Amino acid sequence: MAKKQDNTITWDTFSEGLWRENPVFVMLLGMCPVLAVTNSAINALAMGIATLFVLLASGTLISLLRNSIPKQVRIATYIVIIATFVTIVDYTIQAISLDLYNALGAFIQLIVANCMILGRAEAYSSRNPPLKSIVNATGMGLGFTLALLCLGVVREILGAGSLFGIDLFGPRFEPWVVMVLPAGGFLVLGAWLLLFEWLKQRKSETELNPASES
Amino acid sequence: MQPAPLKHHKVTTMATETLSFIFLNAVLANNFVLALFLGLCPFLGVSGKINTALPMGLATLFVMLVSSVCAFLINEVLVAFEIEFLRLIAYIAVIASAVQLVEMTLKKFSPALFRSLGIFLPLITTNCAILGLALFQTFKEYSFLQSLVYALGAGVGFILAILLMAGLREKLELSTMPSITQGAAVSLMLGGLLSLSFMGFAGLGG
C-alpha cells in the first residue's frame, strides 16, 4: 500500500479498517476464523476481541522496532512477535473460561496464520509511527470484529433461534440447521458480500445519473 | 488432595484410528477447506484457473508433508522438556522455513511455475491449513505414521477442493451472471454448495 509519508493521524486512519478497507468484506483477509467460529454471536465476539488484541499489540511492537529490524529477517521477526501475542491470548482465554476455549478450539492458535495480521504488519506498522499504527490497528480490529458479529448474529438467529444464548422465538421455532453447519458460513458471508455489492452499485448508479432515480 | 496431575497420561481407552480411516476422514468427511475452513485464502484466491490451482495444491501438499514431519519431531522435543507453551512459536517458525525451502526449490527447478504462483508461495506460511494440520495432529495425539497419513489426506483434500472450485469457476467465466455477483460472493456461494455436498461423506467412519 503506497501510503503518503505524512504522520498526521486523521479520522481516515481509524475508519478505513471499519468500512472502506474492511478486512473481511472488502479485502477478504483472515477468512478462516471468520467462517469457522461464527456459528454463535458470543464466539464471534470473543474471536474478534482476541484478534483485535493481537493486531494491536503486534502492530505497536513492530512499529516501535521498525527501524531496527533488518529487511531480510523482517517476516521471521513479525511472525515470532505475532505468535508470542497469540500464545498470550491463548493462555489468557483458557484462564478466563474453559468453555469458551473449547468452543473456539484450535482457532485461537490459528490467529497466527491470519493473513490480515501479517499483512498489516508488513504494509502498515513497519512503515508508520507507533501512534498511527495503534489507531489504524484499532480500526482494523474493530472492523474485523464487526464483520465477525455480522456473520455470528445472522447464523445464530437463523441456526439456533437465539442471540448471545438468549432464546428469541420460543420452542416452536424450527432452527435452520444448515446455518450453523460449515456450509452456512459460506452462504451467509456470500449473502453479505452480495448485499454490499448491490448497495455499492446502486450508489454509483445514482451518482452517475441522478435523473434515473426520479 | 493432590492437584490435577499435569503430566501427560496415556488415554488407552481411545479407539485407535486406522490409517485408511484417517486418510479418508481428512480427504472427505473433514475436508480441511470445506468442513474446517482452513486454507481459505488460497482457496478463494488461486482457484480461478485449473492450471494455477493444481500447482498451488501440489505445493501445499508438499509443505504439509514436510511440516507434519517437522511438527511431530518438534513436539517430541517440547514434550520431553515440558515446554509445550512454546509449541505455537516453534511450529510457525518451522512452517515458515519449510515454505522458504519449497520456494527456493521451485525457483531453481521451475522458474515458470515460480512466477505463476507469485505472491501465493510466501502466503502458504500464513495458510492456516498448514498450521492447523500441525496443531490438529498434536491434539489428536497421532503417531508418526498416522501424522504422515493425516498430512497426505489433508493435502489431497485441499487439492480436491481447490480443483473442484477452479473447474466450477472456469465454467462460470463463460456464463452470464448478474453484475453484483462479480467477485468473491459467488465463489463463497459455490463453496457453500460444495461444503453441503461434502457433508454427505460424513459417517464414512461409522
Add this chain to the structure above:
Amino acid sequence: MSTPEAQAIQPSTPTGPMIRTLMGIAMLSGFLVVLTYQLTKPIIAENQRRAIEAAVFQVIPGAVARRDFLVTESAVTAVTPDGPTEGVLVYAGYDQQGNLKGVAAKAGAQGYADMIHLLYGYDADCECIRGIKVLKLAETPGLGDKIITDANFVANFDALEAKLSAGGDKLANEIVTVKAGTKQNPWEIDAISGATISSQAVGKALNQSAQQLLPQLMPHIDVIRNAPPPSEAETSDSGTQ
C-alpha cells in the same frame, strides 16, 4: 511483500545486526510467553480441576468428593505428583461419609462427524453405568447432539448393566446399541431414531472402554474403596496448590 528479485539486489545487511535482532526478539517473546504461562498456570489448572470435578459429580450420582487413580494391567494406584504416569486415569467419586459411589473414566469412539469423547460413571455395587457426559462433540447440530439432549436416550444410562463375566476377563454381555424402541435387556442402549450413528458411537465407546478397563479395575476395587477420600475442605483447597 517485495519479490525475491528485489531482495537480491538490495545491499545485504551485515549478519551481525540480523542475528542481534533475532536474538533480541526471541528473548523478548520468550520472556513474555513464560510470564503469561506462569501467571495463568494456576488459574487454568483450577479451571480444569473444576470442569473435571463437575463432570465427575454429574456422572456419579451422589458423589461430593473425588480422588484420581491410575489403572494398569497389574495394579490400581492413587495418583500422586511424582507417582507413575502410565495407565488409564480414572476418577473415583465418594459421598459425604466417604463411601465409594462410583468410578468415572473416559471413553471415545468415532461418531458421525468426528470423535465423540465422553466420561461415564461406573457403579461397582450394581455393576452398572450410572451416567454419561459428552466431553467433546462435533456431531450435526439438531441430530447428533440429541445424544446430550434426548431425555429417552439419556435414560439409557440410569442403570446400564456392565457386569464382568465369571472369568473376570471380559463383560458378561457386550454393551450394544439397538434400534430405537427395541431395548429389552439392561445392557442394551436404545438408539435415537435419526441419530443412529451417533448413538452407536456412544455404545461402541462404552463397550470398548468397559471391556478393557473393568477386568483390570474390578480385582483391585478395594484399593479405591478403602482409600482415604479427600475431605471436602481439602477438595476446595487443592486448587490453590
